[in-house]
Amino acid sequence: MIYVKNKELKRALMESKENGELTREAIGMFMLIVEGMSKTHSYRDIEDKEDCMASGLEDLVKYWNRYSPEKSDNAFAFISQIAHNGMKKGWKKIHPPKSPKTIPFSRIVREENSSYNV
Numbered sequence: 001m002i003y004v005k006n007k008e009l010k011r012a013l014m015e016s017k018e019n020g021e022l023t024r025e026a027i028g029m030f031m032l033i034v035e036g037m038s039k040t041h042s043y044r045d046i047e048d049k050e051d052c053m054a055s056g057l058e059d060l061v062k063y064w065n066r067y068s069p070e071k072s073d074n075a076f077a078f079i080s081q082i083a084h085n086g087m088k089k090g091w092k093k094i095h096p097p098k099s100p101k102t103i104p105f106s107r108i109v110r111e112e113n114s115s116y117n118v
Helices: 006-019 024-038 046-066 075-094
Strands: none
Touching: 006 024, 006 046, 006 075, 024 046, 024 075, 046 075
16 A cells, blocks of 8 residues: 555544554554655654654544544545644644743833833
8 A cells, every 4th residue: 555545544444433443554544644744844853753743643543533424524634634733733842933922021111191012
């Protein structure tokens, strides 16, 4: 198997749901999806890439059972979105954004007309 086909992934997920745990085939498909996604991004070093891939796989293992064929036939889109979000979460954990989320109180200055200027 070179890459994952939607029909095969859907079958593997349904089989895993029946068993209550992931099958080896489903885990292999998850690995292929995450490896394929990791090739589309550039990383500072190999450890960053491996950490992001691990984070994506971790999210897949957590959330795979939320797939519902009644809602959507596209299992590949569901699984790849979980992997993508997990990899982004891993990147943000390694390299947090540099901009502050809050404005320091020392930056707030009171003007003469009694309004505050930020």
